[in-house]
Amino acid sequence: MRYSKKMRLERFVEPFPTDTTGTLVTTRLFRLLALLLMLACTMPRAHAADMVEITRAYIESGEEGYKLAATYSFELNHDLDDAVQHGVPLYFTTEIELSRPRWYWFDEKAIVARQTSKLSYNVLTRQYHVSGGALQQSFPTLDDALFLIRRPSRWLVARRGELKVGQTYNVTLRMGMDRDYLPKPIQVNAFNNSDWRLASNKKTFLYTAE
Numbered sequence: 001m002r003y004s005k006k007m008r009l010e011r012f013v014e015p016f017p018t019d020t021t022g023t024l025v026t027t028r029l030f031r032l033l034a035l036l037l038m039l040a041c042t043m044p045r046a047h048a049a050d051m052v053e054i055t056r057a058y059i060e061s062g063e064e065g066y067k068l069a070a071t072y073s074f075e076l077n078h079d080l081d082d083a084v085q086h087g088v089p090l091y092f093t094t095e096i097e098l099s100r101p102r103w104y105w106f107d108e109k110a111i112v113a114r115q116t117s118k119l120s121y122n123v124l125t126r127q128y129h130v131s132g133g134a135l136q137q138s139f140p141t142l143d144d145a146l147f148l149i150r151r152p153s154r155w156l157v158a159r160r161g162e163l164k165v166g167q168t169y170n171v172t173l174r175m176g177m178d179r180d181y182l183p184k185p186i187q188v189n190a191f192n193n194s195d196w197r198l199a200s201n202k203k204t205f206l207y208t209a210e
Contacts, residue, residue, distance in 0.1 A: 050077060052200035057173050061210040065159035068096055072150045072175055072200070076142075079195040080177075083186075084128075084142065089120040091181035092149055096157050098169040098207070110169060113157045116178060117149055163209040173203045 052074040060067045076084070084090060098111040117132035127138045128145035135153070139145040163169065176199025179190045190196035 050194065050197050050199075052175050052198060054173060054175060054200050054203040057171075057203055057205065059157070059171065059207045060154065063160070065156055065161075066163060066209070067154040068094075068157050068173075069154050070094070070152070070173065070175070074150070074198060076146070076198075077195055079193070080198065081142070084119065084121050087121060087123055088183070088186060089118055089181075091178040092117045092119065092175065093178040094152075094155070094175045095173070097172045098158065098163070099172070100167060100169055110163060111158045115152075115155055116181070117152065118181075119145055119149060165209050168206055168208045171205050171207050173200075173205075175200045 052072050055071050055073050057068070057070040060069055076090075080090065093114055093116045095114050096111070097109060097113075100108040100110050102108055115132065117130055117135070120129045120131075121127070121142075122129065127140065128142055129136065129138050130145050130148050131137075137148060139148075177196075179187060179196060182190055
């Protein structure tokens with residue numbers, strides 16, 4: 001019996017499967033993954049630019065009383081950076097509350113304190129200024145000025161005797177840009193524009209007075 005060339009090839013070559021269901025599923029899966037990756041790259045990053053992260057916070061006991069040591073991480077978005085460069089001052093307020101839990105009633109607020117720092121730029125001298133309380137310093141660059149706001153000096157939040165030694169307190173801390181201090185013409189835009197919101201979430205921890 002004579003074999004044709006076609007018949008000889010068919011003996012050694014497996015026929016290509018006609019069922020393409022698996023191929024279609026794989027192709028669609030890759031297309032879906034590519035689409036999700038594209039969306040992830042184009043979507044805003046969960047307001048990362050307008051969030052303040054409290055990276056460290058604790059209370060130190062000293063002769064004067066109790067001081068807050070804290071550091072923050074944040075960046076100014078384009079609108080805030082542009083406002084500073086054009087002479088608009090920005091204010092950053094830290095709020096701290098120490099409360100004592102009571103099983104029979106609402107928590108007792110032992111200490112409620114606020115501290116505000118002002119960031120400004122002098123167009124004539126090309127100097128950035130940070131002021132707040134007795135603090136007032138000048139810097140040649142914006143990064144240098146922001147470093148002081150991100151890492152402020154220890155702040156006396158309660159004097160000796162205002163907390164009961166051995167008592168445990170709930171501490172709540174917030175930090176962010178305070179729009180109440182902005183010039184009136186800018187406040188309207190600031191309160192209706194998400195680009196002018198720069199604040200942290202609440203950070204809570206326990207402190208036992210020493």
